[in-house]
Amino acid sequence: AQSVTQLDSQVPVFEEAPVELRCNYSSSVSVYLFWYVQYPNQGLQLLLKYLSGSTLVKGINGFEAEFNKSQTSFHLRKPSVHISDTAEYFCAVSDPNDYKLSFGAGTTVTVRA
Amino acid sequence: DAGVTQSPTHLIKTRGQQVTLRCSPKSGHDTVSWYQQALGQGPQFIFQYYEEEERQRGNFPDRFSGHQFPNYSSELNVNALLLGDSALYLCASSGGDRSYNEQFFGPGTRLTVL
Helix, strand or coil: EEEEECCCCEEEECCCCCCEEEEEEEEECCCCEEEEECCCCCCEEEEEEEECCEEEEEEEHCCCEEECCCCCEEEEEEEECHHHEEEEEEEECCCCCCCCECCCCCEEEECCC | CCCCEEEEEEEEHHHHCCCCEEEEECCCCCCCEEEEEEECCCCCEHHHHHHHEEEECCCCCCCEEEEEECCEEEEEEEEEEHHHHCCEEEEEEEECCCCCCCCCEEEEEEEEEE
């Protein structure tokens, strides 16, 4: 069974500074990996996904993530954040032969001016 | 292109009651998954419906049941509500020309059990 650990529960960051959100997964098989964002009182929006191919994945809103199989990690990065990036971010893993997503506990990003 | 829609947006029930939540998938999708998100936690998989059958189930009791209709929309039913069932219930759809693992979420239904 897959599981996800998001290493930071809260990340405060200043506007226009870079941010990195860390995600580690445990799985004995190949995986699909996802990052979702949740704004207050809303559902989840897909930021980016890794299914196969290039390990550097680019998503919406300037976010990117790198799949590192040897370290079983899928860290999310943005070079310059905006106030509007304040939200909850979730990393999720899925087995290609399975159908469910297993989520981490989330990382709260607060961007300050 | 309409995304995933859910109704109602908010619901208040008392312990022991039953509730039905509804979901319409994104156009072109044939699969619906349901997740429970307790306050301050990540979503937990409840079950997935495909071709009107429950294809996979998470670690939830039988009080949680569902249904999928021929038009791919879905319902989540919860019987004998407990205080601990208070959560945001998220519906996600997938399918079409994309992997079934690539799921698109609706805005959720906030259920409060008093």
